[in-house]
Amino acid sequence: MAIGLLAWGRFETGSAAGTRVTVPAPPTHPWLADFLHAQATSLGRSFDFVQWPPWSKAEGGAAPTSDGYGVFDRRDLGTKPQQGSTPTRYGPLESTLAAIAALNAHGCQSIGDLVLHQMSGENGGPGVFRYLGADGKTLNGRGATTAGWFRGRTAQRKSGDGEWEWVDPVPPFRPQDDVPVPADDSPFGRELCYQNGVPTGAAEADAKDYVRWLYARTGAAMFRFDDTKGTYAPSVRRIMDAIPNVPFYSEYFDGNPANLDWWATSAPMSGRSAVADFTLHWRIQAACNGFDARQLTLGGAGYFERNPSLAVGFVDNPDTDTSDGQQVVCNKGLAYAYLLMLPLRLALVYGKDYFPNSIWPGAYGLKPAIDNLCWISRMFAFGNYQVRWVDRDVFAATRDGNGGATGWSGGLLTALNFNTLSSRTITCDTTFGANRWLHDYSGHHSDIWTDWQGRATFTLPSNAYARGESYVCFAPGGVNQPVTSTSRSTTQTFEADATLDVMPAMNGVHPLPQHIYCASGTRISINLSAVLAANESLTAKVNTSNNTTITWKRIGVYPGSASGRTRSAGWHTISVEGLSLPASGRNYKLTVTYTGSETQ
Template identity: 30%
Template sequence: MKTPSKFLKLSSLLLLLYFGYSCSNEQETIQDNQLIETKEQQVARPGLKPIGSGVMMQAFYWDVPAGGNWWQTIQGKVQSWSNSGIDAIWLPPVSKAQNGPFSMGYDPFDYFDFGDYNQMGSVETRFGSKTELQSLISAAHGAQLSVIADIVINHNSGGDLEPNPYTGNPYYTDFNPLSGKFYRSASDFHPNANCYSDSGTFGGFPDLSHCQPYVQDWLWKKSNSVAKYYKNVMGFDGWRFDYVKGFEPWVVKEWNNAVGGFSVGEYWDGNAATLDWWSGAAQSSAFDFACYYRMRDAFEGNNLNRLNDDMLWKRNSMKAVTFVANHDTDEIVNGKLLAYAYILTHEGYPTIFYRDYEEWLSKSKLNNLIWIHNNLASGSTNILYTDNDEYVAKRNGYNSSGLIVYINNSNSWQERWVETNWANTRIKDYTGNSNWEPVTQGGKWVKIHVPPKSYSVWAPK
């Protein structure tokens, strides 16, 4: 996540101090009758593509246009995305945040205000109204797409100033959301009587204390908790957990146990072993930052040998969510399409960034790579050759023939003999970058080639 432009309320608006302190456990609200859980609500919604069968779309970027039209913009694209092979869309944080109509949602204030309460300077969020969000989710489900909610539970923002009995200094921890759900006060943040701190704070925001039973109840345990309301009422199918370095992995594990659904954590670390540890402890997928940084070094640093290095997908492909860019980081520039050719032909669950797909790169080429991913890229992976400029790998196939991917970061055509899994078989380049259709030898060897600064993907014709 990025740091919002404003962390705390302007001091000129916060002259009143709250000398009365009330325990958050006394601030319960009446539970919604519609939120009684059933067994059916704990299983995947029927009619949707299985998450991981295709490709995830990150359906936003940092500072998308304000004005409350973003949900409608995305709704107009979900069917075409589904037709192209997308199986899920990841939305930005959907609830009202401190900066109201200008916020990207990463400074959360009221988890149950989806654009229908007049607070923090607006009724709608930056992205639109609750009705428009519900319409988008319904349209996505109609297009067989799952909808991933961005969950920000490390920190909160927008609370009023109140005395803090644990530090002796007043702090912005008095949260009185108009939704009437999940009031918070000093005991719900760090430090408090039970917990001094957890894994880390972010940007000076009040640090939510997950050790407190009241906080656990409102986040995932109660029948109208954030997790259960988002799933059972709003219709979300999975979770992207923001800044999971800020709290312990058991939080994600318990959330997942409470509501199920796909989940992926943003553990921003380039060490594959660390990502593997967090994924196992949280029982969740993780964004493969190790893969991202190795691709950056490979394609921007002109050293494709870096693709031999350790990555999460090589340790546990079922838990690796691969990406080339996102709303926070976009460092692969010159070799970006080559990087997409890499993640869309390799193991892991690939994500496409909205601006790459809709604005910056060739949509037809990305659609071609999505098709290749969904139809040819299966089975284990063998790296066949690497040097500074060339990379060749083989997918061995389990529900398809598999493929050979040849990536070339040099300024000239390259060709190479490779050993395939196919004997006496005519193959073709499914990207259309080459018009060769060679026949593999009886010993399964064949010569393939690739254009400069490009890629080719080979499989039986």
């Protein structure tokens, strides 16, 4: 199982009911991207992935309530002066690219969040979106829409003669697609029609083009697909297949594991995407809020029981945490002790649960406990899962240890006590074998030994003050090494095109709009390609902050590559020089592979 940090959160402002802001951003705090960049080393010790909020510019730009789901311009990742700001709510693109590279270098890959169900902020009339291009001035940006891209008949109003009429009539808007559950399909703005939109196929073609571009631009390793319950499934599959080797998980907001399995495993999805395990979330919520361990298994524990390879587990996320009746309001330590011992494709820790109030005002500060539980999970939580004990107060389960880097981890026994008044002693079966020395790596219990039948006897502390600290995590004693992480280089592509976010090459030397932040003494490689006439050339060059050249490459008709080695950690500038180019310039692609670094 991989573990990820869902690295943002929504916070109630207290100023008005239902008014929520995302994590702090300037002028009083670092951008989220800069914050994650500075935390790369620490995050790499506990997490395999960081899930970002949506990278695209949303309606409201960098405003506190602009969380990214009211997408305005997909291809504005914090580079264009639109919607009142150049950065998104989470920072400028340069900061995002640097953070992704730094996280990769410390073993923590990035999950991008794709919002392809709806758009907001139309600026050319009903259903008409127009965007700035790479020059930040001209409305020639790629992805412009018409009303025919969007679903109609979503809202009504009274006309001047008192009759009801559609706000969004068909035509020019379009009938609802054949989405998986039409009754649950809320527009959330202008809802895209991939099946019924006109021109036929235009919305889907643009989505596929965007996903290919975003993957290359950022260097993300995985994506979340938002609101698949309200999106035409054949298009979802084809959009994912635009980047065929990249893994996905999807939000299919449904607590019935049979429904999750139907969507994930039947055609057209056929296992292409994992799914958020909402069944597991509801069981955790019921157990934690009701102080009732039986809820963890009542009517099925989660989709992971059916298909752990496609289940993405979570305790809370930005939607459930700020929705009445959906959030886990207490015992979150118990929730994470449980979550992080389960067999899942991916377990997600909510950033608002993880970081302290001193960093994100209003956050819950479970970082020390969760870091410890992440280490336990990554060290021991492998193999067959089996529930060993469950009653109203106590839950216990084991993993047999088969799997992992060594082939056998030794196994894990995790037990929880929800009773706020009483400690509890139990004896349960384990997979450790007879007369084995066990250590509680949570620090809540002294060492024990299994008996001649391989059973473990131990006393769970009371859940005093409902703090959620009354759990134990037993595994074979004597293990204290850190989890080994894999440092990765990052590949990001600058695609020069007037309709995107990098201007075409012109005669003379022109720096690219984003710097890259490199580790010291590491290799940096560039690959440059363009369609050039016989007398034309392009030269790409990478320089340090003091203008020392690290590597360069000149190309004519054929593409070319070059590499060099950085001399110190820090920002590096990439420039492209054109020679004998036409006045309109030339499009090109420059792919850069480098090793990032946490800010010095």
